[in-house]
Amino acid sequence: MATWGYGNDNGPATWVKSFPVAAGTRQSPIDIVPTAAKCDTKLTENPLTVNYSPEPAMELCNPGLSVKANIKSKSVIKGGPLEGEYKLEQFHLHWGSADKQGSEHTLNGKMFPAELHLVHYNATKYSSFGEAVDKPDGLAVFGIFLKISDKPHQGLKSLTDVLSEVQYKDKSINIKQEYNPVCLLPDNINKYWTYLGSLTTPPLCESVTWIVFEEPIEVSEDQMKAFRALCCGECGSAPIVDNYRPPLPLGNRQLRASFQ
Numbered sequence: 001m002a003t004w005g006y007g008n009d010n011g012p013a014t015w016v017k018s019f020p021v022a023a024g025t026r027q028s029p030i031d032i033v034p035t036a037a038k039c040d041t042k043l044t045e046n047p048l049t050v051n052y053s054p055e056p057a058m059e060l061c062n063p064g065l066s067v068k069a070n071i072k073s074k075s076v077i078k079g080g081p082l083e084g085e086y087k088l089e090q091f092h093l094h095w096g097s098a099d100k101q102g103s104e105h106t107l108n109g110k111m112f113p114a115e116l117h118l119v120h121y122n123a124t125k126y127s128s129f130g131e132a133v134d135k136p137d138g139l140a141v142f143g144i145f146l147k148i149s150d151k152p153h154q155g156l157k158s159l160t161d162v163l164s165e166v167q168y169k170d171k172s173i174n175i176k177q178e179y180n181p182v183c184l185l186p187d188n189i190n191k192y193w194t195y196l197g198s199l200t201t202p203p204l205c206e207s208v209t210w211i212v213f214e215e216p217i218e219v220s221e222d223q224m225k226a227f228r229a230l231c232c233g234e235c236g237s238a239p240i241v242d243n244y245r246p247p248l249p250l251g252n253r254q255l256r257a258s259f260q
């Protein structure tokens, strides 16, 4: 079976053949239209809280279509749209071949150069990520837009400085210095949009409560170049770029905002 990817023969338009849920009613990403969002005071009354811990020797790997950090420590979130406590499992990114594209969610039709996803699972109800991944209330993912600035993002620098060591598929390293993923969050996490969606990659399970922050984090062009130098396979294989799924219709879903 041809494995899924982002090319012409195996990209997002072909996924429905192996993953029929791709044609479902709560698929992600979506285009975020702030004027269409409903400001919900229940979200502000019950603030989103993040309690992340330092990760000693964080594992960073190249699974072939992104770069991913696996989390072992107890880093949890709750509140906002969430019932119960969700535990951080991994984070990864999606990016473009150029700054004009790369994010999965769009803002009034605008793409950002990249988007960071911090994936959490409902640890109150389920005993593992694997058990939670296909449940309607199984996952909560933070979506953070990346924008270009002349200064590198210090939190991401610990990762972009070593991406050359995971350039090829199935390479992995441990980050020596302990790493607290809280450094990846924007300053203001009280302004976000939230809606019920799915994984943006196969198996596309409709199990994600999405929380997309209004405030982007800022990265340098050199850091973007480091992501674009990652390879899909072994030495000489194509670079990992444009690993994003374009937006799907919101349909009957309610997009809620935590702010006016």
Ligand SMILES: NS(=O)(=O)c1cccc(F)c1F
Binding pocket: 117, 119, 133, 139, 141, 198, 199, 200, 201, 208
């Ligand atoms: N792009 S994504 O955040 O939707 C995602 C991708 C793979 C596994 C996940 F659990 C997940 F959440």
Ligand SMILES: [Zn+2]
Binding pocket: 092, 093, 094, 117, 200
């Ligand atoms: Zn993702």
